[in-house]
Each structure stands twice: as structure tokens, then as C-alpha cells.
Amino acid sequence: MKIELLDPARHERRGFESGNAQLDEYLHRYAMQGQRQQLVRVYVAVDDLNRVVGYCTLSAASVRHTELSPDHARRLPRYPLPAVLIGRLASDRTARATGQRIGSRLLIHALKQALRAADSIGVQCVIVDSKPDAVGFYQRFGFMPLQADGHQLYLPIATIRMLATD
Numbered sequence: 001m002k003i004e005l006l007d008p009a010r011h012e013r014r015g016f017e018s019g020n021a022q023l024d025e026y027l028h029r030y031a032m033q034g035q036r037q038q039l040v041r042v043y044v045a046v047d048d049l050n051r052v053v054g055y056c057t058l059s060a061a062s063v064r065h066t067e068l069s070p071d072h073a074r075r076l077p078r079y080p081l082p083a084v085l086i087g088r089l090a091s092d093r094t095a096r097a098t099g100q101r102i103g104s105r106l107l108i109h110a111l112k113q114a115l116r117a118a119d120s121i122g123v124q125c126v127i128v129d130s131k132p133d134a135v136g137f138y139q140r141f142g143f144m145p146l147q148a149d150g151h152q153l154y155l156p157i158a159t160i161r162m163l164a165t166d
């Protein structure tokens with residue numbers, strides 16, 4: 001399995017099914033448009049036949065300091081803080097059952113991309129828009145709830161950098 005930027009000329013998306021109709025529809029109908037309009041970068045996990053077995057989206061975003069945990073926010077300025085957003089992340093239901101840890105590998109890839117961005121522009125944290133059922137998946141990686149919305153979670157870039165250099 002490898003992870004690449006979505007390229008419709010090479011990647012076969014038709015059979016992808018995550019179990020969440022909205023996430024599937026996004027990949028099939030809107031992902032390329034989002035890339036063309038410079039709204040997202042879509043990364044796909046593909047098998048040996050270039051069939052998409054998972055995907056995630058990354059965009060620039062911002063977060064209000066009041067949404068972070070009081071402990072974390074205390075040291076930060078009171079204007080919107082720069083962030084990287086993982087807007088969508090899903091693995092194919094059938095491929096998931098083969099134990100390739102597609103979701104984890106996509107998430108780690110996304111965090112590495114965020115770190116690369118943070119080397120050249122300010123990034124305070126990574127945010128994820130989680131589906132309610134997947135909150136536990138992100139919490140396993142240390143993501144914490146944003147105060148405003150239990151389904152949005154965040155991980156400070158400093159924590160990600162520390163984990164990456166360990």
C-alpha cells in the first residue's frame with residue numbers, strides 16, 4: 001500500500017466504500033473539484049492495482065483560542081490561530097478487514113504533511129472533523145476535543161513534532 005496525491009488518471013475510485021455514504025460521495029464526486037479549486041489536497045491510499053483503499057483531505061484552517069483547552073489556550077494570543085484541518089478520513093470497508101491499518105497510516109501521513117507545512121508557515125495545531133463514531137479512533141493518537149464541538153478534535157503541532165523526533 002502506498003499513499004499519494006489523488007490523480008484521477010491513475011487511481012481507481014469507483015469501488016471505494018467506507019460505510020459512510022457522505023464520505024464515499026465526496027471521494028467519487030467532489031474530491032477532484034476540491035483539488036482544482038485549491039480548497040483541499042486529497043491523499044489516497046492505493047493497493048498494488050492502484051485501487052483506492054482509503055483517503056484523507058487536508059486544508060488550511062484556523063481555530064479560536066477559546067476552543068482549545070484552557071490549559072493550552074492560556075499561553076496563546078487571542079486572535080484566530082493557524083491550523084491544518086483533516087476534513088475527511090476514511091478507509092474502504094473490505095480493505096479495512098485485511099488489517100492493513102489504513103486509517104492509522106493515512107492519519108500518520110497527514111500529520112507528517114502538517115509538520116512539513118509547519119516548517120515553512122505558522123501552524124499551531126492539527127484539527128480533525130470527526131464523525132461521531134470515529135472520535136475514539138482519533139483519541140487513540142492523543143487528539144483532544146475542541147471546546148466548541150465534541151466531534152472536532154485537535155492535536156498541538158508541538159506534540160506532533162515531539163512524537164516525530166522521539
Ligand SMILES: CC(C)(COP(=O)(O)OP(=O)(O)OC[C@H]1O[C@@H](n2cnc3c(N)ncnc32)[C@H](O)[C@@H]1OP(=O)(O)O)[C@@H](O)C(=O)NCCC(=O)NCCS
Nearest residue numbers: 018020088089090091101102103104130131133134136137
Ligand atoms: C475510522 C476509520 C477511518 C478507521 O480506519 P481503520 O482503517 O479501521 O483504522 P486502523 O485499522 O488503522 O485502526 C487503528 C486502531 O483504531 C481502532 N479503531 C478503528 N476505528 C475506530 C473507531 N471508530 N473508534 C475507536 N477506535 C477505532 C482499531 O480497532 C485499531 O485498534 P488496535 O490498534 O487496537 O488494533 C474507518 O473505520 C472508517 O473509514 N470509518 C468510516 C468513516 C469514518 O467514520 N471516518 C472518520 C471520520 S472523518
